Amino acid sequence: MIATFFHWFSLFIQYGFLAYFLLLTAGVLLINLVAAVTITRHLNRTPTRNRAIHEAFSGFVPPISILVPAYNEEATIEATVRSLNQTNYPEYEIIVINDGSKDGTLEAARKAFGLELFPEAMQQRLSHAAIRGIYRSSLYPNLRLIDKENGGKADSLNAGINASRYPLFCGIDADSILQQDSLLRCVQPFLEDPRTIVSGGTIRLANGCKVEAGFLNEIGMPKNPLALVQVAEYLRAFLFGRLGWSPMNALLIVSGAFGIFHRETVVRVGGYSVGTIGEDMELIVRLHDVMIREGKAYRIVFVPDPICWTEAPETLKVLRSQRIRWQRGLLESLWKHRSLMFRRGSGAVGWLSFPYMTLFEAIEPLIEVGGIVFFLVSAWFGVIDWSAAVLFLVLVYVLGFLQTLNAVLLEEVSYRLFQNYRQIFKLLFATLLESFGYRQMNTWWRLLGVIQWALKRKQEWGNMTRKASWASDGDVRR
């Protein structure tokens, strides 16, 4: 009787495991297919090299407030602001928000840009920690700095939104590296369709690249193996994995490192949620939630051009902390807005991307690790054969390898950022490493994230040690 039960139970798990990973792979490949079509259409309309095409959209673009939350950025704040000031965007203002830094961020900025205390009369539409003072640059009239008590990134962005004067704002990380035309490219969806409320930029990794005066000069491959595998991972998960949702207006994540938002809409939904781990994702899910609830027409768009570059962690400790945080942030956002799932009238967001994210991203580590444990234990007790157990594990990772390799193919047919053979082989090697070794490690960290979220363990924002190997300023902390 017990033997029969175990037999049927084992069969059930095997079928379930197979179905789950086949469905996941089919989903990823389908999203990649949509991404391929989208990217082809996008490239056809905006050939990157022909600047003449940009002419049509470069004049009279809406002015943008660039918000730069900074915490302990003494070493980089000057370079960041100087690089932002070199953008070819016609009209913009830069608002640096010093979030109670413990180092000399404020002094460094004051000295570099001739900042003077200024009697600002800010709007108070979003709440945030107390402001100590507002400074304006005597050298650059479009530069202001808000010095405030520490309240976190979301809190800083809310203060920045209150101080901003333009209809669109762009939130960027203080260590993001932009290109001169990054803003012009990212703002295009707002010009093409007035229903656009968010336009997210593609984030690529700066490790191994050469950066001069805050701008990317030469694309390269990182030497650090951990950063190298993340290049492949970013292609699979953060470029083509997200792009596919954009034409369906079902994008749930826009990276906090670079994104343009319609200010009034963000204010109307209450701004960034303070105390949330993944404040960038939470805001996007909330925007969907509110706009759908109110029956308003809107678009949240993803621009596939590589327009923002950031540094990936190069140590296991930092990477582990980042991934645990991301997983918790993901679960937190999905749980908070769970009523969106399968809601009548919620369209592709409620019926496709939300369930997909829940099933294949939020709880995937549970299923993957649970499945592995089940097969190993079953084989140990002789319920299934060892060969069969190994087969199921091979299946999971071979399918994962296929997904990443497919993303590399898409990269080759679209942007081809890695041009020489050495880089291509390195990328293929990274794909292999990503699927066999890195992925298992990452799954484990993500599982820890799920557990921490379930236990509601309080976690402070970890210090992210950045090496800034491309910059000359040495170590940077944020």
Added chain:
Amino acid sequence: MIAGGEALASSIPLADELALAVALWWERLHRFDQLPVLIAVWVILITLGAIIALLVSILVLHLRNEAKEAREERWRGQWMLQLLDPEGEGKNFGIRENQLFPFLEVWSRLQESLRGEFKDRLSDLARNAGVIEYCNKALRKGGIRDRIISATTLGHLGHQGSWGILAEAARSKDPYLSLSAIRALARIDGPRTVEVFLEDFIVRKEWPLPSIYRILLEIGADALTEPLVLRLLNDLEAPPLRALHFLGAIRNEASMVVVQTLLHRRQGWEQEAALLKSVHDPELGEFVRSRLGQDAWQVVVAAVNALGRIGVREDMPLLVPLLAHREWWVRYRAAHTLVRLPGVKPIEIELQASRLDDPFARDMLRHALAARNMG
């Protein structure tokens, strides 16, 4: 030779052993007779096949792209020398059809960087190279990217003969292509573009207003005034909002007559705000002042901004109460207009600020004054 033979001999048993191991494993799997395991085996085999196909595709694509880029780079180098050669007459300069787009890339880059007779010479070279014929053909039969580039190039070349085909492209539903074509038409013949496409500028919402505004600015007030003014005067009851925004691109006496006429008729707040944005004539001052008490704050902001352009020192008492307006933007604009009114001295503003009871109004005025002092 011997070493090679030995290697071959030793590899055969190994291959046999491997084949045997796989066969045994396969047999063992079948012995279990479990469908999920068999499915897993087949999925793995199919996936491995797909992986090999993807790897080959990536490498082949890379090889092809590399060769294409090397070829185009070689062409670019040659063209750059030929295009910049001041001695060359360019009569015999030619390109093949498959070289059109790499050539246009070099050509448009030079177009942007050169001025005067060099630019004209560059256009002559492109014409002699047969670019116009190729572009016309691409505009008819090419993909969307080719059509956009062709339209832009024909605009740069100012080729009158391409008017018909560009006008057709301007009617395309694709906003990128149609806008590129409109821009090219405006470069070829601005007045005719306004005459033919004014209604499209007004009704085609997929054409971003700022882009059309920019094209209209390039065309110039001379060509735009008459058709736009007539269009608006013919529709006094319900003037289209987009057309009202276009008035800002002319700013002459005729446009002021239209603004005055329309402002004195009953309008919605959007129309009124759009009209106030075009006001630059002090004669409309009284009307503008009368709009400061409107309910819609957008109209009040537009009126305050208009006062910033045409206001006088005597407008101070009208602006001061607005410093305590419920809407931040009204307070902000009122303060900035106040400190920039002609003849108003900083000390007067300071005095005014000290008299204000409302802390929001006081803060805003001090902020605007500090901003003025900083330039």
